[in-house]
Amino acid sequence: MTFALRDARPGRRRHATPRRVVVALASMFALASCGATGSATPATPAAPAADQPEGGEASVTVTNCGEKVSFPTPAKRLYVNDGNMISMVLAIGAAKNVAGISSLGDDKRALSTAYGKDTVDSLHVATDTYPTRENIIATRPDVVVAGWNYGYKEEDNLTPDSLADQGIAAYVLTESCRQADGDSRGTVAPWEALRTDLGNLGKITGHDTEATETIRDLDERLAALEKAPKADKPPTVFLFDSGTTQPFSSGAFGGPQGIIEAAGARNAVGDVKDTWTTVSWERVARSRPDAIAFVDYPGQTFDQKIKVLRSNPATRDLEAVKQGRFLNLPYAAWTSGPLNIDAAEQLRASLEDWDLVPDSDIAPHLDLRP
Numbered sequence: 259m260t261f262a263l264r265d266a267r268p269g270r271r272r273h274a275t276p277r278r279v280v281v282a283l284a285s286m287f288a289l290a291s292c293g294a295t296g297s298a299t300p301a302t303p304a305a306p307a308a309d310q311p312e313g314g315e316a317s318v319t320v321t322n323c324g325e326k327v328s329f330p331t332p333a334k335r336l337y338v339n340d341g342n343m344i345s346m347v348l349a350i351g352a353a354k355n356v357a358g359i360s361s362l363g364d365d366k367r368a369l370s371t372a373y374g375k376d377t378v379d380s381l382h383v384a385t386d387t388y389p390t391r392e393n394i395i396a397t398r399p400d401v402v403v404a405g406w407n408y409g410y411k412e413e414d415n416l417t418p419d420s421l422a423d424q425g426i427a428a429y430v431l432t433e434s435c436r437q438a439d440g441d442s443r444g445t446v447a448p449w450e451a452l453r454t455d456l457g458n459l460g461k462i463t464g465h466d467t468e469a470t471e472t473i474r475d476l477d478e479r480l481a482a483l484e485k486a487p488k489a490d491k492p493p494t495v496f497l498f499d500s501g502t503t504q505p506f507s508s509g510a511f512g513g514p515q516g517i518i519e520a521a522g523a524r525n526a527v528g529d530v531k532d533t534w535t536t537v538s539w540e541r542v543a544r545s546r547p548d549a550i551a552f553v554d555y556p557g558q559t560f561d562q563k564i565k566v567l568r569s570n571p572a573t574r575d576l577e578a579v580k581q582g583r584f585l586n587l588p589y590a591a592w593t594s595g596p597l598n599i600d601a602a603e604q605l606r607a608s609l610e611d612w613d614l615v616p617d618s619d620i621a622p623h624l625d626l627r628p
């Protein structure tokens with residue numbers, strides 16, 4: 259069977275959802291399916307069930323994509339794909355647990371700003387691009403951290419199942435968990451997905467305390483944004499990821515939904531029950547966005563995206579385009595990860611600068627703008 263991949267991204271990132279295949283998520287200690295599920299992952303990660311397998315190595319059981327899955331703990335050789343998941347591991351202080359990373363790309367600058375250049379430089383780059391199954395196996399990891407279309411793809415024979423055949427446990431990014439129809443992703447709200455991953459990875463790496471502290475910091479900053487004064491009518495923000503004939507954006511279950519709402523605005527495509535997906539220019543025009551945010555990464559530059567907006571009849575007369583209300587932030591700030599809170603603070607500050615929301619005392623902890 260072949261699978262069609264709706265990939266609107268011109269660069270290295272691939273978020274579009276392949277056609278349905280229910281794949282079992284398995285580890286070297288237990289087999290548990292991580293297929294499509296209609297139930298939401300609990301807001302608080304399930305308490306770990308640590309035990310001592312026959313071989314003498316400890317394991318921990320966490321809830322991943324609605325299923326109980328066992329992992330070796332503390333995982334000593336993580337393989338981590340994509341800047342957002344790399345940032346999760348760094349945020350909980352588990353850099354020394356990493357054996358290899360992939361798809362870091364231009365996110366290196368943002369991660370260096372957040373976690374220190376020396377820390378990021380210390381990570382072994384197994385490949386600059388998307389990993390292959392062979393590339394991962396050569397790194398000899400005990401756990402792989404990736405997601406559906408954040409590395410895992412049936413077409414490439416790189417799945418939790420294929421890794422289990424090699425005795426490698428596979429963790430799936432919660433944002434990418436498949437829905438019951440198998441064609442869409444996302445089963446819980448964005449901030450809940452992030453808390454779940456931070457907590458689970460803390461248990462898997464033995465950095466529970468650091469993960470709890472990271473979640474506490476996240477919640478405190480979210481509370482401050484929630485207390486900030488609101489506009490009588492929330493401004494509308496459209497996230498332009500990439501595209502020319504059709505724009506790639508993010509719906510109700512993607513990280514940008516949580517970011518935009520936390521900043522005091524509404525997502526122009528927030529009614530789309532998916533994570534990252536293609537929409538139409540006509541849909542964007544109907545939403546009449548007050549501001550436009552961009553995902554910065556190779557493949558289509560910031561200037562090229564602005565040119566698309568200013569030349570397209572559907573968007574060139576939008577107030578956001580005419581007024582130049584643009585915010586450009588890196589990939590790792592928009593895809594599910596701990597830098598989402600920095601993106602929310604930066605978006606709030608920009609909305610205030612554009613007089614779209616009332617002034618507040620919110621100040622970005624980090625300036626991640628390119």
